[in-house]
Amino acid sequence: xxxxxxxxxxxxxxxxxxxxxxxxxxxxxxxxxxxxxxxxxxxxxxxxxxxxxxxxxxxxxxxxxxxxxxxxxxxxxxxxxxxxxxxxxxxxxxxxxxxxxxxxxxxxxxxx
Amino acid sequence: xxxxxxxxxxxxxxxxxxxxxxxxxxxxxxxxxxxxxxxxxxxxxxxxxxxxxxxxxxxxxxxxxxxxxxxxxxxxxxxxxxxxxxxxxxxxxxxxxxxxxxxxxxxxx
Numbered sequence: 001x002x003x004x005x006x007x008x009x010x011x012x013x014x015x016x017x018x019x020x021x022x023x024x025x026x027x028x029x030x031x032x033x034x035x036x037x038x039x040x041x042x043x044x045x046x047x048x049x050x051x052x053x054x055x056x057x058x059x060x061x062x063x064x065x066x067x068x069x070x071x072x073x074x075x076x077x078x079x080x081x082x083x084x085x086x087x088x089x090x091x092x093x094x095x096x097x098x099x100x101x102x103x104x105x106x107x108x109x110x111x112x
Numbered sequence: 113x114x115x116x117x118x119x120x121x122x123x124x125x126x127x128x129x130x131x132x133x134x135x136x137x138x139x140x141x142x143x144x145x146x147x148x149x150x151x152x153x154x155x156x157x158x159x160x161x162x163x164x165x166x167x168x169x170x171x172x173x174x175x176x177x178x179x180x181x182x183x184x185x186x187x188x189x190x191x192x193x194x195x196x197x198x199x200x201x202x203x204x205x206x207x208x209x210x211x212x213x214x215x216x217x218x219x220x221x
Binding site for chain 1: 143145147152153154155157160162200202204207208209210211212213214
């Protein structure tokens with residue numbers, strides 16, 4: 001399965017600031033997925049990132065709050081903008097490889 | 113839309129079998145997955161089953177799928193302390209996954 005490097009692994013941020021999370025995959029993939037896992041909750045899909053086109057956002061998530069870049073087939077970034085304490089979560093990227101979805105190790109974000 | 117439900121907690125004695133259950137609603141699901149999340153860690157894909165299969169066995173793991181009832185289960189034989197974690201059931205519809213809330217498995221000595 002694919003190897004995904006995600007960083008930062010954790011961060012503590014001030015409200016009103018933005019944080020950009022990076023994901024690097026060890027091979028080319030068509031789609032990359034960004035998930036949010038709120039404390040004690042399951043995973044919710046934020047958006048799907050395709051190279052060369054705008055990301056597709058799920059209901060409840062908007063581009064102004066979670067802008068995504070996908071400059072090539074091995075890399076993507078998710079920005080959490082104008083953060084508030086409610087954005088404190090684990091953010092994970094994922095790719096679909098060989099019948100299974102592989103996840104990055106996650107970014108644990110705390111907004112104070 | 114997709115909806116995946118699973119029991120929230122399971123306590124099992126070391127050496128016994130664990131059974132985690134999951135129900136889903138999307139009849140067009142192609143694959144169903146079980147993921148494991150240990151404290152402070154990311155998600156690890158444990159196993160998956162294609163929707164036209166009834167059962168899949170992989171070492172200590174057995175997955176049973178009842179497509180008619182949209183019921184999926186994961187059995188862990190000879191449960192060990194290292195199996196303590198949150199287990200997520202997920203279904204694949206089109207290209208994306210929908211997750212259950214996760215079952216916290218606690219293994220007691």
